[in-house]
Amino acid sequence: MAVTTGEAGLPAALGGTAAFPEGLPLTRVEVPDREELTRRFDAVLDSGQLTNGTTVRELEEAAAEFLDVPHVVAVANCTSGLMLALQAFGVAGTRVVMPSFTFSATAHAAHWAGGTPVFAEIERDTLTLDPADAEAALAPGVGALMATHVYGTPCRVEELQKIADEAGVPLLYDAAHGLGSRRAGRPIGGFGSAEVFSLSPTKVVVAAEGGLVATHDEALAEAVRLGRGYGNPGDYDCVFPGLNARMSELHAALALVSLRSLPERIAHRTALVGAFASRVQGLPGLRLPALAPEDTSTWKDLTLILDAEAFGCGAVALADALKAEGIDSRRYFHPAVHRQKAYADLPEKRELPVTDEMAELVLTVPLWSHMDEATILKVADAAIRIQAHADQLPK
Ligand SMILES: *Cc1c(COP(=O)(O)O)cnc(C)c1O
Numbered sequence: 192m193a194v195t196t197g198e199a200g201l202p203a204a205l206g207g208t209a210a211f212p213e214g215l216p217l218t219r220v221e222v223p224d225r226e227e228l229t230r231r232f233d234a235v236l237d238s239g240q241l242t243n244g245t246t247v248r249e250l251e252e253a254a255a256e257f258l259d260v261p262h263v264v265a266v267a268n269c270t271s272g273l274m275l276a277l278q279a280f281g282v283a284g285t286r287v288v289m290p291s292f293t294f295s296a297t298a299h300a301a302h303w304a305g306g307t308p309v310f311a312e313i314e315r316d317t318l319t320l321d322p323a324d325a326e327a328a329l330a331p332g333v334g335a336l337m338a339t340h341v342y343g344t345p346c347r348v349e350e351l352q353k354i355a356d357e358a359g360v361p362l363l364y365d366a367a368h369g370l371g372s373r374r375a376g377r378p379i380g381g382f383g384s385a386e387v388f389s390l391s392p393t394k395v396v397v398a399a400e401g402g403l404v405a406t407h408d409e410a411l412a413e414a415v416r417l418g419r420g421y422g423n424p425g426d427y428d429c430v431f432p433g434l435n436a437r438m439s440e441l442h443a444a445l446a447l448v449s450l451r452s453l454p455e456r457i458a459h460r461t462a463l464v465g466a467f468a469s470r471v472q473g474l475p476g477l478r479l480p481a482l483a484p485e486d487t488s489t490w491k492d493l494t495l496i497l498d499a500e501a502f503g504c505g506a507v508a509l510a511d512a513l514k515a516e517g518i519d520s521r522r523y524f525h526p527a528v529h530r531q532k533a534y535a536d537l538p539e540k541r542e543l544p545v546t547d548e549m550a551e552l553v554l555t556v557p558l559w560s561h562m563d564e565a566t567i568l569k570v571a572d573a574a575i576r577i578q579a580h581a582d583q584l585p586k
Pocket residue numbers: 267268269270271293294296297339365367368388389390391401402
């Protein structure tokens with residue numbers, strides 16, 4: 192259907208009827224198969240073993256099979272998984288090259304592992320790390336390269352691997368959004384030196400709180416396993432200062448149940464994004480992150496990229512107008528990490544004009560795995576109404 196902007200009704204911000212008077216949140220967590228979950232919770236509670244039991248092991252094995260990697264180590268959250276992997280790489284005292292257009296935890300993990308973040312640019316179309324700028328940022332004294340599969344879009348893994356190999360540094364993926372994404376048919380999880388997933392409630396597989404470290408490197412898996420338990424090999428003679436980053440048995444039970452229906456959930460999310468994209472096709476100044484035809488995404492987020500001039504208003508004005516419709520939104524990721532107070536005093540500052548520009552243009556709108564198509568189309572129609580009247584919105 193062509194967009195007939197001239198006939199679009201008034202947006203709620205200008206007195207029209209709100210699309211969702213009852214409100215539409217950014218995300219809704221679905222816990223599938225409550226009966227199976229209850230059975231598993233009961234089994235854990237009956238066993239009397241709330242950590243270090245068999246459920247975490249079962250989750251690790253199920254995830255390793257799903258991801259087609261030999262080693263998966265479950266941890267308390269993605270942040271601690273990244274910290275432990277970076278610690279194992281020995282990044283303490285080194286610089287860690289990473290995108291600034293990511294969640295703050297990517298940089299925090301490097302800091303806590305004793306490294307110093309050095310930020311590199313992203314690509315305008317995919318919003319993932321720009322291999323050319325990452326290469327430019329790699330210099331002697333760099334201890335690791337990190338990249339984020341932003342919103343579930345696979346990074347340019349082949350080019351990044353080449354750059355990391357040439358520099359002789361490990362490549363660590365913040366795969367928080369990518370559990371279920373594929374790069375040319377291969378699951379995200381098997382690339383680089385390791386990939387770390389998040390199972391927190393805004394992600395597509397949930398453990399309430401949790402993370403998974405996936406790797407082909409047995410020694411690295413062993414180091415993360417030791418590190419999640421204080422660095423204690425069992426005799427209390429700790430071999431390095433680790434963390435308590437264990438996942439509990441109850442969290443693992445939730446993750447196991449959530450993981451089982453992941454392929455169906457991703458298929459549904461993909462269909463919803465497809466329906467949204469066809470509805471807004473032809474709308475000036477609005478696009479979605481590019482996904483290579485051979486790749487698949489979890490669509491962890493449905494993020495709009497605006498060309499403010501063509502669309503008629505910027506991300507902030509769109510967010511306000513969507514709010515009047517009852518539609519929640521977030522500026523993922525604004526401010527970019529290099530603009531956050533926590534990183535105001537970094538020793539090495541690189542100019543990041545593309546990151547600065549893209550951070551101004553993004554707005555994430557609601558999407559969840561059991562949303563129905565009518566809802567996503569109502570969000571699209573609200574965007575169409577807002578665009579048609581964008582010049583009248585409060586500036
Ligand atoms: C959610 C998220 C994290 C942090 O995950 P936790 O499991 O909450 O530690 C890290 N990186 C990205 C890109 C994220 O979105």
